Amino acid sequence: MVETLTFLVDPLPVGAAADSFDEAVREVETGAGALAVNDFAPHRGDGVFETLAVIDGHVQEVGPHLARLANSARICELPEPNADQWRAVIAAAAARLPAQGEYALKIALSRGLDPGPKPTAWVYVVPGADFTAARERGIRVITLDRGIDRGAGERAPWLLLGAKTLSYAANMAAIREAKRRSADDALFVTSDGFVLEGPTSSVIVRIGDRFVTPPPAAGILHGTTQRSLFAHLEATGRTGEYRDVTVDELRSADAAWLVSSVRLAAPITALDDVPMPVDEDATRDFNAYLLSPRD
Amino acid sequence: MVETLTFLVDPLPVGAAADSFDEAVREVETGAGALAVNDFAPHRGDGVFETLAVIDGHVQEVGPHLARLANSARICELPEPNADQWRAVIAAAAARLPAQGEYALKIALSRGLDPGPKPTAWVYVVPGADFTAARERGIRVITLDRGIDRGAGERAPWLLLGAKTLSYAANMAAIREAKRRSADDALFVTSDGFVLEGPTSSVIVRIGDRFVTPPPAAGILHGTTQRSLFAHLEATGRTGEYRDVTVDELRSADAAWLVSSVRLAAPITALDDVPMPVDEDATRDFNAYLLSPRD
Numbered sequence: 238m239v240e241t242l243t244f245l246v247d248p249l250p251v252g253a254a255a256d257s258f259d260e261a262v263r264e265v266e267t268g269a270g271a272l273a274v275n276d277f278a279p280h281r282g283d284g285v286f287e288t289l290a291v292i293d294g295h296v297q298e299v300g301p302h303l304a305r306l307a308n309s310a311r312i313c314e315l316p317e318p319n320a321d322q323w324r325a326v327i328a329a330a331a332a333r334l335p336a337q338g339e340y341a342l343k344i345a346l347s348r349g350l351d352p353g354p355k356p357t358a359w360v361y362v363v364p365g366a367d368f369t370a371a372r373e374r375g376i377r378v379i380t381l382d383r384g385i386d387r388g389a390g391e392r393a394p395w396l397l398l399g400a401k402t403l404s405y406a407a408n409m410a411a412i413r414e415a416k417r418r419s420a421d422d423a424l425f426v427t428s429d430g431f432v433l434e435g436p437t438s439s440v441i442v443r444i445g446d447r448f449v450t451p452p453p454a455a456g457i458l459h460g461t462t463q464r465s466l467f468a469h470l471e472a473t474g475r476t477g478e479y480r481d482v483t484v485d486e487l488r489s490a491d492a493a494w495l496v497s498s499v500r501l502a503a504p505i506t507a508l509d510d511v512p513m514p515v516d517e518d519a520t521r522d523f524n525a526y527l528l529s530p531r532d
Numbered sequence: 533m534v535e536t537l538t539f540l541v542d543p544l545p546v547g548a549a550a551d552s553f554d555e556a557v558r559e560v561e562t563g564a565g566a567l568a569v570n571d572f573a574p575h576r577g578d579g580v581f582e583t584l585a586v587i588d589g590h591v592q593e594v595g596p597h598l599a600r601l602a603n604s605a606r607i608c609e610l611p612e613p614n615a616d617q618w619r620a621v622i623a624a625a626a627a628r629l630p631a632q633g634e635y636a637l638k639i640a641l642s643r644g645l646d647p648g649p650k651p652t653a654w655v656y657v658v659p660g661a662d663f664t665a666a667r668e669r670g671i672r673v674i675t676l677d678r679g680i681d682r683g684a685g686e687r688a689p690w691l692l693l694g695a696k697t698l699s700y701a702a703n704m705a706a707i708r709e710a711k712r713r714s715a716d717d718a719l720f721v722t723s724d725g726f727v728l729e730g731p732t733s734s735v736i737v738r739i740g741d742r743f744v745t746p747p748p749a750a751g752i753l754h755g756t757t758q759r760s761l762f763a764h765l766e767a768t769g770r771t772g773e774y775r776d777v778t779v780d781e782l783r784s785a786d787a788a789w790l791v792s793s794v795r796l797a798a799p800i801t802a803l804d805d806v807p808m809p810v811d812e813d814a815t816r817d818f819n820a821y822l823l824s825p826r827d
Contacts, residue, residue: 243569268645271565272574274538274654279567279642281700282577313701314708347574350563359569382688384751386723389679395705395718396679404577404699406608410690413609423690428681456679 241267242333246326246358248346249319258325267361276357277348282404284347284356285309287461289327290365290498291340295530296331297498299324301461302344308459309400310346316356318346330360339365341499345403368500372524375506375515376421376495380484381411383425383433387481390456398456408436422495422503431455432482438497439463442482442490443516452479462496462527469526492516494523501527536562537628541621541653543641544614553620562656571652572643577699579642579651580604582756584622585660585793586635590825591626592793594619596756597639600696603754605641607695611651613641625655634660636794640698663795667819670801670810671716671790675779676706678720678728682776685751693751703731717790717798726750727777733792734758737777737785738811747774757791757822764821787811789818796822 247261265271277283286309287302303320310318323344334340342362349356390398397404415423424440425433432440432451439460441450448470453459467477487493492514493505502523504515542556560566572578581604582597598615605613618639629635637657644651685693692699710718719735720728727735727746734755736745743765748754762772782788787809788800797818799810 241570245565245569265565267570268568269565270540270560270567271569272567272571273563274540274566274640274656275536275562275658276567276574277704279571279573279579279640279698280656281704282698283701283704284574313705345569345574361569361575363570381690382684384681384684384688384691384693385679386681389677389723392723393677393679395676395702395709397702397705398679400701402577402699402701403574404701406576406578406695406697406699407690407692409572409576409578410608410692414690428684428687 240364242330242360242362243267243271244326244330244360245271246360248316248356248358249322251317251319253319253322255321255325258322261322262326262329271359272357273350275351277351278345278357278403280351282402282406284345284403285313285315285401286343286345286403287401288498289342289344291331291334291342292528293338294331294334294336296327296342297531298461298465299327300532301464305401305459305461306344306346309402312394312397312400313402315346315348326360330362334362339499341365347403365499371421371500371503375504377419377507378422378424378495378505379415379418379420379509380426381414381423382428385427385456386429387427387431387455391454399453399458401458411436424495426484430484432484432487433457434460435495438495438500441466441494441496442487443492443519444486444490447476447478449478449480449482451482455481460496462498462501465527465531466496466502466523492519494520535659537625537655537657538562538566539621539625539655540566541655543611543651543653544617546612546614548614548617550616550620553617556617557621557624566654567652568645570646572646573640573652573698575646577697577701579640579698580608580610580696581638581640581698582696583793584637584639586626586629586637587823588633589626589629589631591622591637592826593756593760594622595827596759600754600756601639601641604695604697607689607692608697610641610643621655625657629657634794636660642698660794666716666795666798670799672714672802673717673719673790673800674710674713674715674804675721676709676718677723680722680751681724682722682726682750686749694748694753696753706731719790721779725779727779727782728752729755730790733790733795736761736789736791737782738787738814739781739785742771742773744773744775744777746777750776755791757793757796760822760826761791761797761818787814789815
């Protein structure tokens with residue numbers, strides 16, 4: 238039974254020959270020393286990552302995750318990831334997993350050793366937690382002020398709000414704050430009353446027959462699971478829409494979900510301790526879709 | 533000639549016997565694999581750190597740095613650092629350095645291996661860069677919007693603004709943005725026009741005969757070098773004052789410095805490309821004091 242896997246990856250430049258991919262990967266024991274303390278990942282949280290779901294042997298949404306990794310790298314001025322190499326590395330890691338079960342497969346690209354010049358990278362695979370309760374019975378969520386206003390993301394690109402960086406200490410603190418308040422998760426909101434995203438998820442809100450999510454320009458990550466669900470909505474005759482959502486709109490919405498690659502669609506059952514309506518049909522439909530093989 | 537040093541530290545609980553300190557430290561080759569990829573430091577930027585100056589064999593301000601490390605750990609809900617152990621580790625590392633020259637000694641405490649439960653820690657020592665030009669001829673600085681308003685630090689403690697965490701990707705991006713604009717460093721300001729801090733420094737502003745700095749409650753780190761300089765000001769009959777400083781006040785100030793543990797006091801010669809007056813006497817006095825042994 239595979240429990241965890243760790244691979245160190247030498248990230249090759251775009252265009253490197255495919256026959257060099259194999260020797261650029263090295264499996265190491267999980268938990269063993271692998272990264273130098275002056276690697277910019279532990280040194281400064283200075284790198285980017287993606288977490289992909291592996292469901293019954295199929296890695297979900299490899300293309301969208303690699304596209305977002307490339308976008309994060311661009312925002313952080315890291316070298317463009319070699320998508321072919323990453324596809325090969327991801328496939329090799331996934332081939333080591335059982336044909337059944339859910340896994341979280343993280344890929345990370347760091348700025349590398351201080352003072353450089355070469356990035357480092359790794360893959361880390363762990364069994365997914367059992368998220369059945371979150372998917373079926375939902376989650377209690379608190380709103381947390383993200384400090385910024387609606388315009389900060391566009392105004393201040395150096396804040397890296399649109400990049401999925403390794404600097405997640407505040408995201409982790411927000412989840413601890415939620416647990417302290419007897420909730421399951423948090424939802425960041427702006428200081429001027431707009432909905433942003435969860436610390437490790439996107440939010441989708443149903444208002445009447447429309448499914449809406451805040452635009453990425455609002456200073457959030459463009460969610461791969463949210464995008465996948467919007468494609469599913471379109472394919473099934475429904476509508477997904479990007480637009481600003483106020484916290485007041487969310488409080489009076491017909492349903493809302495936090496969606497993410499591994500937990501999938503978790504309906505919000507209470508927001509700041511006030512019960513929210515749950516759309517059980519849409520929740521079942523979303524999770525059935527998200528559990529099916531997707532590319 | 534010592535170039536770099538790396539020690540892995542097993543962080544002991546408060547009260548651990550001093551005779552266990554030695555075996556809790558292990559020197560490793562700098563640049564070699566030391567931290568697991570699922571250590572929360574590279575995994576999530578989830579840890580805290582301090583960078584101390586070692587000047588001609590003397591480690592500066594050990595007590596204030598350990599006090600701030602403890603404060604950062606408290607904000608991040610990490611176990612209280614064992615100050616006695618850290619003093620011993622720092623002294624042992626410093627004893628390996630030449631009697632002359634400047635070094636940067638970083639100590640870091642991570643939440644440890646996911647899923648826990650034990651923190652990891654390390655020490656990383658590198659020669660200081662030559663900051664003579666910054667100290668004597670000054671630095672060109674640009675203001676950068678930090679996205680938050682003046683009240684965010686107090687309103688949203690989960691943002692960890694008062695903790696020196698390993699999540700420094702945006703701080704590094706701000707410095708890159710400054711270099712892109714042909715400046716040497718950045719100064720974060722709030723969306724509502726207040727001065728905060730540099731990405732790796734505090735700011736001190738002279739207005740008439742008063743030296744002022746923004747209060748830590750504004751959502752910034754309490755600077756160890758700024759505190760040391762304020763003590764020096766008091767000891768020499770001058771006044772240091774904590775109060776909000778608007779960007780407009782800074783632009784018309786009589787002098788300003790970015791101060792930090794290793795670069796020390798760097799006078800700001802231009803702010804957003806507009807020349808600023810430089811107080812050469814105070815600059816010399818500040819750096820002479822900061823270069824002298826301090827505890």
